[in-house]
Amino acid sequence: MSARRQYELVYIVSPEATDEQVSDLHAQIEALITRFDAELVKTENWGRRKLAYPIQRHKEGTYVLEVINGTGDLIKEIDRRLRVSEQVVRHLVVRVDQELKAAERARSRRKTPVGVARPAAVQAGAGEDEGVGEEVEG
């Protein structure tokens, strides 16, 4: 079936919601995750934070972050639920596996240069390229 991917989900719960309602929402999402046979990597409650601008006339909200390993179908369902929910004023789902992998790759590349002769050649080439680019731009 569809591939497992890592997603980050952040949702903002209305400040009028009680702590119970917030944990209830979390429980709902957790239930969905187990139903779709996915994995909850991390969950973080940032608590009440002031919003940078009002959303639905609210000036603050409770932020919750969930990191999920799961399929797109699961995320689709969670997204739909959050959209319908009246307590959630805003939510964002971001797929992070690719970006994290790219970051990891960049880190390992820096630690272990590919060859001894090549980096110097690459650097010299890059320097030249930059010079040309600047000329064209100016």
Place this chain on the structure above:
Amino acid sequence: MRERSGGRGGRGGGGRRGDRDRDREGGQRRPMFRRRKVCKFCADKIDYIDYKDTRMISAFVPERAKILPRRISGVCATHQRKLQAAIKRARHLALVPFVVE
């Protein structure tokens, strides 16, 4: 047609910027001091710009909450692109404002 107007706009923009620089330097009659700009993210070896890291992101959205252009911040193209995405995500979550009146 579209390509041509775009090209003209680009050139016009470049010219304007150049003029402004020249005016400033000419008016003050002394060479502008310019620090050599190095991409902050390359220097600090930050590979992933996290939209949740408000402190880092807000350094690139000055008072009016506009995204700081890289001609000023000196951020490299790769990181500016990632930063831009991060700022937009942070804005959606009201971690960073869209506008400040």
